[in-house]
Amino acid sequence: MLAKFLIAEIIDSRLLSKYCAKSMANYSTEQSEMRNINNELQNARPFKDIPGPRALPLIGNWFRFIPYIGEYGTYIGNLTTQFRMLRDQYGDIVKLDGLIGRRTTILLFSSELCEKMYRVEGVWPIRISLESMHHYRESRRNIYDGQYGLGTSQGKAWYDFRSKINPHMMQPRAITPHVAQISQMADEFVEKMRTLRDPETLEVPGDFKNELYKWALESMGSIALDCRLGCLKSNLAADSEPQIMINCVHKMFDLMYRLDVLPSLWRLYNTRNLKKFFHVLDTLNGIAIKHIEEAELKLDETTLNNDTHNCSILQKLLRLDKQVARVMALDMLTAGIDTVIRNFRIEWHHGPLKYESRYINTLASPMRFKLIDL
Ligand code: HEM
Numbered sequence: 001m002l003a004k005f006l007i008a009e010i011i012d013s014r015l016l017s018k019y020c021a022k023s024m025a026n027y028s029t030e031q032s033e034m035r036n037i038n039n040e041l042q043n044a045r046p047f048k049d050i051p052g053p054r055a056l057p058l059i060g061n062w063f064r065f066i067p068y069i070g071e072y073g074t075y076i077g078n079l080t081t082q083f084r085m086l087r088d089q090y091g092d093i094v095k096l097d098g099l100i101g102r103r104t105t106i107l108l109f110s111s112e113l114c115e116k117m118y119r120v121e122g123v124w125p126i127r128i129s130l131e132s133m134h135h136y137r138e139s140r141r142n143i144y145d146g147q148y149g150l151g152t153s154q155g156k157a158w159y160d161f162r163s164k165i166n167p168h169m170m171q172p173r174a175i176t177p178h179v180a181q182i183s184q185m186a187d188e189f190v191e192k193m194r195t196l197r198d199p200e201t202l203e204v205p206g207d208f209k210n211e212l213y214k215w216a217l218e219s220m221g222s223i224a225l226d227c228r229l230g231c232l233k234s235n236l237a238a239d240s241e242p243q244i245m246i247n248c249v250h251k252m253f254d255l256m257y258r259l260d261v262l263p264s265l266w267r268l269y270n271t272r273n274l275k276k277f278f279h280v281l282d283t284l285n286g287i288a289i290k291h292i293e294e295a296e297l298k299l300d301e302t303t304l305n306n307d308t309h310n311c312s313i314l315q316k317l318l319r320l321d322k323q324v325a326r327v328m329a330l331d332m333l334t335a336g337i338d339t340v341i342r343n344f345r346i347e348w349h350h351g352p353l354k355y356e357s358r359y360i361n362t363l364a365s366p367m368r369f370k371l372i373d374l
Pocket residue numbers: 001002004005127150151162331332333335336337339340343
């Protein structure tokens with residue numbers, strides 16, 4: 001999901017303006033912002049003027065990303081450094097073209113530009129980025145049945161899906177039935193950290209990252225799958241379902257990087273990485289769907305006209321539409337674990353630690369490897 005934020009792919013300016021025109025007709029709110037943007041668009045410079053590394057005839061820009069040889073290839077595997085270099089060289093908006101088999105990509109490095117991009121996209125946005133994931137979803141009709149969820153659907157299909165789930169997920173009160181459990185898990189995690197740290201140095205062990213993932217999966221699972229997965233139990237076996245799920249989430253992101261960011265021939269034939277990717281997603285989805293089906297069974301046992309006020313998010317979505325609920329739960333699970341932990345780690349290491357929550361404050365210190373007052 002993070003990559004989607006950074007990589008706004010503008011397929012070409014004609015397609016963009018076609019969707020803008022359609023979307024703007026439906027746009028009823030925030031008209032003054034739109035007026036400002038429209039005024040700016042009048043003076044906008046042409047697409048071809050967007051700065052970026054110049055594509056050479058025939059070889060385009062690929063050579064710049066050749067591992068250890070090209071200027072960006074030196075940082076192979078480190079997308080953040082590659083992007084930082086591009087921003088330092090060309091500014092807050094960078095065009096990357098001449099990458100064989102890839103659409104021209106526009107990278108935005110300022111929140112103001114991102115806001116503008118989202119506004120001009122209107123209500124039917126096109127944000128193609130997770131193409132390997134979309135390919136998987138198209139190939140697994142038994143799971144997705146043509147509903148590709150928020151993660152990879154585009155335009156009207158995205159809008160229709162989003163309109164269905166918004167009332168059940170975007171209201172702050174939707175989270176109320178989950179608060180006590182999320183809070184309890186944070187308590188359990190803090191308790192576990194006490195037992196994990198070295199009594200002498202108060203340092204947490206080197207593989208502490210895996211513990212963070214367990215906590216994130218346990219928390220996300222309680223919302224997306226409406227169950228306790230048991231990730232916080234001590235000595236979780238390497239072949240336990242929760243540990244398999246965590247490994248799958250790691251592998252999934254690594255493979256998406258290899259398939260969607262690095263040069264790859266998966267669009268031409270079924271490459272080894274694509275096979276691995278399908279296997280990883282089948283494993284992750286297989287476990288998740290088992291839990292969703294259990295939630296469905298529980299729902300079938302209760303009468304449908306019960307008060308829905310205190311229902312979990314999954315139960316509300318299941319009452320609405322079982323297929324939408326299933327796809328949304330899988331989206332939450334795939335999008336909501338790695339993102340949270342990556343951002344927490346960045347914040348703990350580099351951020352100003354301005355958080356109010358007692359949990360995050362107590363968790364922040366050990367990430368600096370100096371646990372003093374837990
Ligand atoms: C700090 C952690 C997170 C970050 C930085 C993050 C980042 C993002 C960003 C930037 C987008 C927009 C992508 C786009 O342009 O379309 C997005 C979308 C999304 N995120 Fe997250 N996310 C985080 C946590 C989560 C969690 C916990 C969940 C699970 C509930 C989640 C589920 C989703 C979904 C389903 C979408 C697609 C929304 C849509 O297209 O309507 N994310 N995320």
